[in-house]
Amino acid sequence: MQGCGNDYVYVDCTKKLIDHIPEVARKVSDRHYGIGSDGLILIRPSEKADFMMDMNNYDGSRAQMCGNGIRCVAKYVYDYGLTDKKQLKIETLSGIKDVELTITDGKVTSVTVDMGKPILDPALIPVVSDEEIVIKKPIHVGNKIYEVTCLSMGNPHAVVFVEDTKSIPIETIGPLFEHHEMFPERVNTEFVHVIDRNHIEMRVWERGAGETLACGTGACASVIACILNGLTDHEVTVTLLGGKLKVRYDENTDRVFMTGPAIKVFEGEIDL
Numbered sequence: 001m002q003g004c005g006n007d008y009v010y011v012d013c014t015k016k017l018i019d020h021i022p023e024v025a026r027k028v029s030d031r032h033y034g035i036g037s038d039g040l041i042l043i044r045p046s047e048k049a050d051f052m053m054d055m056n057n058y059d060g061s062r063a064q065m066c067g068n069g070i071r072c073v074a075k076y077v078y079d080y081g082l083t084d085k086k087q088l089k090i091e092t093l094s095g096i097k098d099v100e101l102t103i104t105d106g107k108v109t110s111v112t113v114d115m116g117k118p119i120l121d122p123a124l125i126p127v128v129s130d131e132e133i134v135i136k137k138p139i140h141v142g143n144k145i146y147e148v149t150c151l152s153m154g155n156p157h158a159v160v161f162v163e164d165t166k167s168i169p170i171e172t173i174g175p176l177f178e179h180h181e182m183f184p185e186r187v188n189t190e191f192v193h194v195i196d197r198n199h200i201e202m203r204v205w206e207r208g209a210g211e212t213l214a215c216g217t218g219a220c221a222s223v224i225a226c227i228l229n230g231l232t233d234h235e236v237t238v239t240l241l242g243g244k245l246k247v248r249y250d251e252n253t254d255r256v257f258m259t260g261p262a263i264k265v266f267e268g269e270i271d272l
Contacts, residue, residue: 001072001075001076001262001263001264001265002068002072002242002263002265003067003068003069003071003072003214003216003243003260003261003262003263004068004213004214004216004240004242004243004244004245004260004261005212005213005214005240005241005242005243006038006066006068006069006212006213006214006215006216006242007036007037007038007213007265008037008038008039008040008041008055008066008069008072009028009029009035009037009039009040009041010041010042010043010072010073010076011040011041011042011043012043012076012080012082013042013043013044013054014043014044014045014051014082017042017044018042021040021042021054021056021060022056022060022061022062023060024040024272025039025040025056025057025058025059025060026058026059026060027272028040028270028272029058034270035270037058038057038058038206038209038212039055039056039057039058039063039066039069039208039209040055040056041053041054041055041056041066041069041072041073042054042055042056043073043076043077043082046090046091048089048091048096049088049089049090049091049096050077050083050085050088050089050090051073051077051082051083051088051090051091052090052091052092053066053069053070053073053090053091053092055069055092055093057206057207057208057209058208058209058210059208059209061207061208062093063093063155063208064092064093064094064154064155065092065093065094065097065153065154065155065217066215066216066217067113067115067153067215067216067217067218067219067220067245067258067260068214068215068216068260069216070090070092070097070099070111070113070216071099071110071111071113071216071260071261071262072262072263072264073090074088074090074099074101074108074111074262075101075107075108075111075262075263075264076264078101078103078107078108079107079108079264085101086100086101086103087099087100087101088101092154093154094116094153094154094155095116095154097113097114097115097116098113098114099111099112099113099114100112108262109261109262110259110260110261110262111259111260111262112257112258112259113216113257113258113259114255114256114257115153115154115216115217115220115255115256115257115258116153116154116255116256117254117255117256118151118152118153118220118221118224118254118256119151119152119153120132120133120134120151122134122150124152125150125151125152125156125157126156126183126184126185127150127156127158127182127183127187128181128182128183128184129150129182133228134148134149134150134151135149135228135229136148136149136229137149137150139180139182141173141176141177141180142172142173142176144173146160147160147161148160148182149161149225149228149229150187151221151224151225151228152221153217153218153220153221153224153256154217155188155207155217156183156185156186156187156188156207157187157188157189157190157217157218157221157222157225158177158183158187158188158189158190159189159190159192159221159222159225160177160189160190160191160192161192161193161194161225161229161231162191162192162193163193164193165191165192165193165201165202165203168191168203170191170203170205170211171210171211173205174189174205174210174211175205177189177205178205178207186207186208187207188204188205188206188207188215188217188218188221189204189205190202190203190204190215190218190219190221190222190225191203191204191205192222192225192226194226194231194232195239196232197231197232197233198232198233198235198236198237199236199237199239200222200223200226200232200236200237200238200239201238201239201240202218202219202222202238202239202240203240203241204218204240206218212242213240213241213242213243214240214241214242214243214245215240216245216258216260219238219240219245219247219258220247220256220258222238223236223238223247223249223256224249224256227249234248234249234250234251235247235248235249236248243260243261244260245258245259245260246258246259246260247259
């Protein structure tokens with residue numbers, strides 16, 4: 001399944017959990033010798049919510065949260081008859097997320113996710129910094145100085161504002177950001193060009209996955225970074241390589257809401 005081109009292999013583990021999860025994640029994600037994906041997402045039972053999303057990156061590492069992934073989890077459980085609810089609670093490693101389904105002809109076509117409150121405390125992101133909030137902080141990456149605005153949307157993000165996302169040498173500088181000493185648990189890096197007060201463009205380098213066509217938490221983090229820097233309003237369309245997401249920040253509740261597509265590509269079996 002994919003959401004804005006951010007594709008994962010989904011496995012129904014509500015009755016039985018698979019073994020050797022990191023190894024399986026690496027094998028199925030391989031685009032030459034496996035199925036090919038940005039990672040593996042297991043749909044598991046939950047004692048706290050309707051379902052649990054267990055997300056594993058391309059390299060087998062576990063991730064706390066995935067905005068595009070959770071939309072597809074919601075589509076999976078509804079379309080395959082695991083639930084008939086149109087409003088669900090899905091447990092993640094970054095907490096329980098509320099999702100609302102849009103149904104067309106009996107199938108889920110889009111999902112709105114309450115992504116929760118942005119985390120700005122450097123110690124909780126985590127980011128190595130003595131400042132209360134990390135906004136446009138200069139850091140050396142490679143042989144150049146960049147300014148980063150840092151926050152967490154369940155996983156750590158560093159947002160960099162650029163004049164042109166197309167010319168960014170992301171394959172070169174992405175890994176340097178990811179493994180920079182400023183980020184003790186690595187980081188997702190978003191390169192953002194502000195088009196106007198309601199529209200931005202974004203490319204993303206995800207920790208453990210490399211450049212992906214979309215990142216839901218990254219889109220949310222980018223909009224919050226734009227707001228912190230006074231660059232956009234509170235409702236923004238985010239154009240990614242794989243499509244568009246709509247992100248809304250509710251100032252009254254300090255919560256971020258993301259709406260986007262969820263699409264099944266195919267289903268099948270693989271012998272591991």
